[in-house]
Amino acid sequence: xxxxxxxxxxxxxxxxGIGSGAAATLTAASSKLGNEDLRMTxxxxxxxxxxxxxxxxxxxxxxxxxxxxxxxxxxxxxxxIKVSANGALPNTRYxxxxxxxxxxxxxxxVQACVAENNQSRDSEIQYIRVxxxxxxxxxxxxxxxxxxxxxxxxxxxxxxxxxxxxxxxxCVQACPVEATWQEPDGxxxxxYDWCIGCRYCQAACPYWARKFNWNEPQIPVEEINPxxxxxxxxxxxxxxxxxCTFCLHRVRQQRMPACQEACPTGARIFGNLLxxxxxxxQVLAHKNVFRLKEDLNTEPKFWYFTD
Amino acid sequence: MHLFxxxxxxxxxxxxxxxxxxxxxxxxxxFTVDPRKPVLEDNGYFPCTDCHDNDSQKSNPRVRKLDDExxxxxxxxxxxxxxxxxxxxxxxxxxxxxxAGELIDFNASHELCGDCHFQQFRDFKLGIHGKRLxxxxxxxxxxACAACHxxxxxxxxxxxxxQPPKVRTGLHMSEKGVAHHD
Numbered sequence: 001x002x003x004x005x006x007x008x009x010x011x012x013x014x015x016x017g018i019g020s021g022a023a024a025t026l027t028a029a030s031s032k033l034g035n036e037d038l039r040m041t042x043x044x045x046x047x048x049x050x051x052x053x054x055x056x057x058x059x060x061x062x063x064x065x066x067x068x069x070x071x072x073x074x075x076x077x078x079x080x081i082k083v084s085a086n087g088a089l090p091n092t093r094y095x096x097x098x099x100x101x102x103x104x105x106x107x108x109x110v111q112a113c114v115a116e117n118n119q120s121r122d123s124e125i126q127y128i129r130v131x132x133x134x135x136x137x138x139x140x141x142x143x144x145x146x147x148x149x150x151x152x153x154x155x156x157x158x159x160x161x162x163x164x165x166x167x168x169x170x171c172v173q174a175c176p177v178e179a180t181w182q183e184p185d186g187x188x189x190x191x192y193d194w195c196i197g198c199r200y201c202q203a204a205c206p207y208w209a210r211k212f213n214w215n216e217p218q219i220p221v222e223e224i225n226p227x228x229x230x231x232x233x234x235x236x237x238x239x240x241x242x243x244c245t246f247c248l249h250r251v252r253q254q255r256m257p258a259c260q261e262a263c264p265t266g267a268r269i270f271g272n273l274l275x276x277x278x279x280x281x282q283v284l285a286h287k288n289v290f291r292l293k294e295d296l297n298t299e300p301k302f303w304y305f306t307d
Numbered sequence: 308m309h310l311f312x313x314x315x316x317x318x319x320x321x322x323x324x325x326x327x328x329x330x331x332x333x334x335x336x337x338f339t340v341d342p343r344k345p346v347l348e349d350n351g352y353f354p355c356t357d358c359h360d361n362d363s364q365k366s367n368p369r370v371r372k373l374d375d376e377x378x379x380x381x382x383x384x385x386x387x388x389x390x391x392x393x394x395x396x397x398x399x400x401x402x403x404x405x406x407a408g409e410l411i412d413f414n415a416s417h418e419l420c421g422d423c424h425f426q427q428f429r430d431f432k433l434g435i436h437g438k439r440l441x442x443x444x445x446x447x448x449x450x451a452c453a454a455c456h457x458x459x460x461x462x463x464x465x466x467x468x469x470q471p472p473k474v475r476t477g478l479h480m481s482e483k484g485v486a487h488h489d
Binding site: 129254265271272 | 334336439463
C-alpha cells in the first residue's frame with residue numbers, strides 16, 4: 001500500500017517535472033523567437049491544463065483564468081466576449097413561480113433562453129422543455145414535447161419544466177468530482193472545466209434539467225451573447241454537462257432571467273425568497289402552489305400555480 | 308427544569324422569526340405603471356381631441372357600425388356588450404370614465420380595467436398578474452394592461468409556437484405527433 005502510494009507520488013512528481021521543464025523550454029524558445037502571441041498561446045494552453053477547481057481558486061487565479069478565457073474566446077470567435085465571476089448577492093435566495101393558467105405554450109422562453117445562454121444551435125440543447133398536456137391531467141407521461149403550429153391548442157395545457165434549483169439537489173450528490181455545487185444564493189452551478197462528462201448527474205436529476213454536450217457546441221458568431229459568466233453562459237466545451245442557472249449572470253445584477261423577460265403572458269415570476277416584498281413571496285402567500293415531484297424530497301425552488 | 312422550559316419557549320419564538328431582513332416590510336412594493344400616452348401618441352391616436360373636439364366632431368352615443376374612422380377596430384370587449392362611451396368620456400375626450408362617472412387619465416387606464424376585473428387587478432398590484440419591467444428587485448415598474456391586451460378586443464389570440472426541439476435519437480414521431488421508442 002505504502003509502496004504503491006509512493007510510486008504514484010513519484011510518478012506525479014515526474015510528470016510535473018517534465019511539464020514545468022517543457023513549459024520553461026517552450027516559453028524560453030518562443031520569447032527568443034520574439035513571438036509574444038505564440039508565447040501567450042503556449043502559456044494559456046498550460047494555464048488551461050493546470051486550471052484549478054473554481055471554488056479553490058484565489059482572487060488572482062480567478063482573474064487570470066477569466067483573462068485567459070477571454071483571450072481564448074477572442075481567438076476562437078473573433079469577437080470580444082466578456083467573462084465575469086460575480087459572486088452571489090448578500091441575503092439572497094432565488095425562487096421561481098410559474099402560472100400554468102397563463103402559459104400558452106408559445107416557447108418564447110425557450111427561444112430567449114437559447115439566445116441568452118449561448119446554447120449550441122446544432123445539437124439543440126435547451127434548458128426549458130414545454131410539455132403539452134391534455135386538459136384535466138398533469139401526468140407528464142402523457143405529455144407531448146414536440147407540438148408544433150398555432151398554440152394554445154383547444155383542450156390542452158402547457159407545462160414548462162427546467163432546472164428547479166433544488167435545495168437538496170440529487171445531481172450535486174451524484175457528481176463524483178464535485179464539479180457541481182449549490183451557490184449561496186441557491187443556484188446549482190457547474191464548473192464546465194472540472195466536469196468529466198460522466199453524466200451521473202443527468203441520471204440523478206428527476207426533472208430532465210441536465211443536458212450533455214455530445215458535440216462541439218455550434219453557435220453562429222453573430223448570435224453569441226458576449227456578456228458571460230464563468231458559472232453560466234460562457235461557451236462550453238464538448239463533453240461536459242450544462243443546465244439552467246436562472247440566468248445567474250443576469251440575476252446577480254438584479255436583472256430578470258431571460259425566460260421571464262421574454263414570456264409574453266407574464267406567466268413567470270422570479271424573485272428573492274428572503275425579501276418579503278418580492279413578487280415571488282406574494283405568489284407564495286396568496287396562491288395555491290405546488291412543486292414538481294415534491295415527494296422526492298429534492299426541495300425545489302420552483303413553484304407552479306394556477307389562477 | 309424552569310430553565311429548560313424557558314429555552315423551549317425561546318426556541319419557539321426563534322422558530323417563528325421569518326428569514327431575511329427583519330426591517331423589511333411585508334407586502335408588495337409600491338409600483339408605477341409604464342405610461343400609455345406616449346405609445347398612443349406615437350400611434351397617432353392621442354390626443355383624441357385632435358379630432359374629437361366636441362365642436363366639429365360631436366360625440367354620438369348611438370351604437371352603430373363605424374365605417375369612416377376606426378373601422379379596423381373590433382369591439383369585442385365583453386362579447387360586444389359595450390359601446391365606446393362605456394369607457395371613454397363623452398365630454399372630455401382625452402379622458403376615460405369609470406362606472407361611477409369619475410374621469411381617469413389614459414396613463415392610469417389600469418384603474419379603469421380594475422373596476423370590473425377586480426380579481427386580476429388584485430393580482431396585478433401584488434405582482435402576480437401582468438409583467439414587471441427591467442429588474443426583479445428595486446424600482447418596480449409595471450406594464451399597463453393595454454400593453455398586452457388590445458383593450459377593444461382583449462382576449463389573447465393563439466399564435467405560432469417557436470420551433471420544437473429535435474426528436475431524441477432512438478425515438479420516432481407517431482402520426483399523432485407524440486414521440487415513441489422504436
